[in-house]
Amino acid sequence: MRVAGIPLNRPWLTWLGLVLLIFVQGVGFAWVRAPEWLGWAPSTAGAVETVTIFGLSVVCLVATWLASLPRTFQYQDTITLASRRPYCYRLLVMAYVGSAGIVGFAGCALALIALPWALGGSLSGPPLTLVLSTAATLASALAWTSLGIVMAKIRPVFIALAVAAVAPYAWYAVGSYLYGGPWQSFFLVDLRGFDYFTPDPTGWAARAAFWLAIATVLAASVLHWKRTTTVSLWVTSLSAALVLLAGTALVPTSGADAAECLDGEPIVCTTLPYAFALPSYSAAAHEAVMALPPGVRPTVIAQEANVVGAVPDGALIMLLQPSSGFTQPATLVDRELFLSDFGEKLFGKTGCFDQSDTEQRTVSDALQIWWRERFDIPLDGSSSIGSTPFDLPEFEAARAAAAEFANLDPQVRDAWLTEHSRDITACRDLPTELP
Amino acid sequence: MNLFRHLSRMHGVDRRWFLLLAVCWALVVLAGWIGLPQIDPNPVDRTHPLEQLSTFALLLPVMVQISSLTIYSPWVEQTRAVRLRALQPLWLAFHWSAGVATTMVLSLWVLPYGVDSVHAAGVWGLLFAIGSLASSGRTESSLRFSALALFAVLAVMTFPGLLPFSANLFYNAETTILLWIVTAAITVAAVVVPVARGM
Structure with missing residues (x-):
């Protein structure tokens, strides 16, 4: 049975499976690093892009797989003789895989944004970064879908699949390797330094535009839309220039170094990016101090010295960062x-x-x-x-x-x-x- | 020698195949100069020579070599089926050792300093064993499935923090012995399973 021209037994079920795979791997990988981003919008924006580390490989791999099917099973001639134009098949693959990528990654972004509330907290910090990183993620999903279709031309097919799996991850690794230089702004961002400093929104917006333009160029070229290819090449060129101009500048996040404290015995204080940790920080600190006689109990436990506000005279202050695994400070304790x-x-x-x-x-x-x-x-x-x-x-x-x-x-x-x-x-x- | 030539032809190994393999190994060597984001979560300041893109790029030569396990010329199989099919485990062992030897040589002399050649060869051996086990159907579809399986294994090992680092056979140089035990076990399975399935 073929629905929408995709030669799979159950295309809609496969589409749903693909969306689920992208969603589960994305949320799973992001959850592993939850103590680095949970509850703080700029770090969550970084986490939203983290879901693409292997998610893009999945998208690219499936696009290559589907686009290579006609040649593998020798029915390219049938497609050529069909009433529709031959490249309509590629358009179907693009729509099929691209939509799965968009739905899957958008679902990941929504899940990461909703997670702090689900865990009884909330998301703080400027939300603009989240919008831009989600846009960049969705645009890159479209671009890698198109690239996957292009890669399907590689022969033999299993090498095309291997290249499709390796290429998006290699792109990420090269980006990490070039960290700090202007070229890095073309690549995926991750969570480094997003607690008090955030990438300039202009750069993020430019990157989203760049990926969208790349997706359009590739899509238009495989579909033989010549005019669109030419126009989108100009747009790609302009957006690439903008990405390079914006660079990888990090700007201070306003209000990030403000102190957040939770009363109790002891009082616990963190900076705003780690405020999500306060309830678990307070519970663990309470358990610790209750095991000591009153004279030895710290009255304030703080992440760092500058978040300790006005404390009563004679208060016993302990500086101890909230930590989880190898993450310190962390948003979970x-x-x-x-x-x-x-x-x-x-x-x-x-x-x-x-x-x-x-x-x-x-x-x-x-x-x-x-x-x-x-x-x-x-x-x-x-x-x-x-x-x-x-x-x-x-x-x-x-x-x-x-x-x-x-x-x-x-x-x-x-x-x-x-x-x-x-x-x-x-x-x-x-x-x-x-x- | 004649037999080796027959085996090569039967499995579609020709000049183009060797060229493809050489290109893939060249990509692995080039990828060796690109470090990966830190996978070992231990903040202790030490070098991580294994954490480089070449490990991920091993997927390419592994897939090329696995492709040669598939029988491309069914008529050859029909004419000399019994004798040649019986030599399939030997053919697999040949590819396995050739890949292990290549990895050892590259990690000793070409890849960046500090890569443990025994460990790197173990990683190659394990990937090849997993790939050949996944493609034990010896069909085009099983070859595609094997590319997916290898990608999944590499993704799980490469994502920082997903596995406890003590269990990360690919990037933890202290797991070399365990890596080789797992490699040996899966290699044996990769030889036995197709034989048991009559392939």
Whole structure:
């Protein structure tokens, strides 16, 4: 059965499958990097383009596949003899794959925009970048559909398919390789530096126009629309010039460095691009401070020093970035990672005492081991980036001291921590032994 | 030698095929100078020699070599079917080793410094094994399916953070032993499956 001239058994079902594939891979790949963009519009705009890293390969591959079918199955002659013009088949492929690409990528963009609300938060930041990045993404989907149809001319067909799969990714990789130079503005953007600085909207708009013009040139040339080809070549040339002129300039995002705080015990503060993390940041921080006696509890935990607003006198401030996986700062907070970092920050006291002092070091290590065991955090340091692996033999003494400390009556333990609260919370020497 | 010539002709290996293969390898070498966005998420400052476009571009020579596993001249198969078909695993082994050797030579002398040749050869071997397993139907359609399968595997391995890096056989140089075990297992499957299916 053939519907709309596409020689597939179930063309509409295949079309839907293609849309779903583009959507699922896009949202899946973007979700992997969610701590970098969730809830902040300029970073989400970068994420919208990230969905094209392999999505464009899918679009290009399918376009090449379908466009090569007549020659592969030897019915090109039949198409030539048909009442419609021979290149109408290519137009059908373009409409079929291009529309799937547009619907799939638009769905991805909408999903990424809607995701913060679905997770109980909201999207902040200037929305213009989102519109422009979505436009650039959709235009590039059309362009790579046309390129896929052009690639179908490569013989043998399996090489055309391999080239169609590799080419869009190679384009992305070359763009990353050229990062910073003016040529990079032709390529995909990703999430780097979009928290406080955003690409100039002119450049983004020019890139969308450039990709649209490329799509038109290729489509018009494979369809033998000569006048349209000529006109769109002029438009391509102009938009390419505009892309180069606009370059890769990053402009400061207004209001991005404003502080956002969430009251509670403790108060937690981040900058606006990471404000989405506040609820999970607050919950993890609350869990951490509640495990300590009042004298040792930080009253404010902040992402960085300049977001700490007017704090009450004597408030205990801890600077600890919200983090998730290898992302720091992040828009999501990994509880275990946060608690591990909290223990290291509070008891590790890097640079505050003489590290050659074995007794103080043992106390510091023992307190960190006690802290990790209290929250069932692995001692091997696997839960946090660069944290000390306390399961090594050299920490045997510290592990023994930690076990003794854990076995103490909680009141005795809290009393000792309170007694030494200044030594623990300020940057100075630690006590030389545990109770 | 005569037998090798017969096998080559039967599988459509001619001068144009060799030219195509050479062009594809040249593209792989050129792609070796283009670094990929960091795949190893560990922020520790170290070089990532394996993270280069040539790994992704390996898809091209792999597909060319896999194409030669397909029997292009059915009449040859009919006339000398039994003998030549029995040699199919040998033909596959020949291509596998030729590709592994080429990758090792290129990574030793041509690709940027620091690429572990044993690991790179393992990546090639694994891609070839997956591709030949996916195309074990030995038809034009199975060849296309194999291009899709290889692209899917490469995409999953190449996207930063999608797999735990400790399980990333392509770009983590510390997984060389595991990579070769997986490569060996899939290569054996690629030899056994077509034989079991009577191809």
